[in-house]
Amino acid sequence: MIKQLTAISLSALLLAGCQTTNPYTGEQEINKTTKYGGIGALAGAVVGGLANGKDGALAGAALGGAAGAGYGYYTDRQEAALRQRLQGTGVQVQRNGNDLKLIMPGNITFATNSYNIQASFYSVLGSVALVLQEFDKNTVEVVGHTDSTGSRQYNMSLSEKRAQSVASYLVNQGVAGPRISYFGAGPDQPIASNDSTSGRALNRRVEINLRPPVQ
Incomplete structure (x- = not known):
């Protein structure tokens, strides 16, 4: 013993x-x-x-x-x-165990009430795509989020379209489509209070979750 x-x-x-x-x-x-x-x-x-x-x-x-x-x-x-390529872009890289999360603030990703990616953000997503092509073992989940302003139905639709726009752009940049899923969470997963302007700004975001492949 x-x-x-x-x-x-x-x-x-x-x-x-x-x-x-x-x-x-x-x-x-x-x-x-x-x-x-x-x-x-x-x-x-x-x-x-x-x-x-x-x-x-x-x-x-x-x-x-x-x-x-x-x-x-x-x-x-x-x-x-990811940290090297995204430094200074405003995109956060978070890690929890073997899971990685990229948090993309809405103000640098989309114009207000739009699901068209801002031209200035193309190069940032392009950098993400390059890393995802190099490291191709994990799954990619794109999630759109909004604040609580407006109707829930509108926010759910907008968040899903934004997630789809990001997912489609990654595929167009060479990331394998079968790896990627997307959905809109609307206002249902806030990370700050919707009672303040700064809190609502934090809640308007797109997240990319990178997880180990399902065994």
């Missing part, structure tokens, strides 16, 4: 071994690849140790670490590419 715990403890140290400073936020965080590799190593150590003692735990940790880091490393690289 002590041998197994030793191997597991070594695996757990992987989670704390590579803390870095995020260049965009200045916050301390664990490198995503190290994190997922460490989790895989820990799981492998548990399984291997139960089966074959110390040797099994160490072998399981190695195999589990390699498997766990695989998609995490892929997401690390895709996130870095």
